[in-house]
Amino acid sequence: MKLAEALQERADLSKKIDQLRYRLSNNTTVQEGEQPAENPEELLSELNTSISRLEYLVAHINLTNCTIKADGKTLTEIIAEKDCLTKKHSILKEVVGSASNISNRATRSEIKIIRTVDVKAIQSQADEVAKRIRLLDNQLQQTNWTADLLE
Numbered sequence: 001m002k003l004a005e006a007l008q009e010r011a012d013l014s015k016k017i018d019q020l021r022y023r024l025s026n027n028t029t030v031q032e033g034e035q036p037a038e039n040p041e042e043l044l045s046e047l048n049t050s051i052s053r054l055e056y057l058v059a060h061i062n063l064t065n066c067t068i069k070a071d072g073k074t075l076t077e078i079i080a081e082k083d084c085l086t087k088k089h090s091i092l093k094e095v096v097g098s099a100s101n102i103s104n105r106a107t108r109s110e111i112k113i114i115r116t117v118d119v120k121a122i123q124s125q126a127d128e129v130a131k132r133i134r135l136l137d138n139q140l141q142q143t144n145w146t147a148d149l150l151e
Helices: 003-026 040-067 075-100 119-146
Strands: none
Touching (some): 003 040, 003 119, 040 075, 075 119
C-alpha cells in the first residue's frame, strides 16, 4: 500500500468514526415497545473495528513519515516545516491586512493613523512563504504516491 493510499484511508476512517458516533448516539434510547433504527451492538462492533484499523494506520503512517526521506529530510521534518510556514503565512497576511486598513481623516483635527510596517515588503515575504509551502506540498504529494507504507 502506498503512503498516499493510507492517508486517504485514514481520512475516510476518521469520517466514518464520526458518523458512527452520531449513529450510536441516535440509537441508544427508544420509547418503550419500540426498536432502534439500527442495532447499537452492531454499530459498536463496527466502531471497534474502525478504531483498530485507524490505530494501525496512524502508527504506520507515523513510522513511514519518520523513516522515508525526500531531499535529505524525513517526511516528518518536511511536514513540520510546512506547518510552521503555514502559520507564518497566516500571520503575515493578517499583518498586511491590518496595515492596509487605514482610514482617511475627514478633518485635520482627527488623529492621524500611520503604518508602522512596510506593507509591500511584508506582502513579498508572504508571497515567498506561500511559494515555499506549495513546493513542500508538491514534494510531500509526490513522495506519498511513490513511498510504500512501512509495515
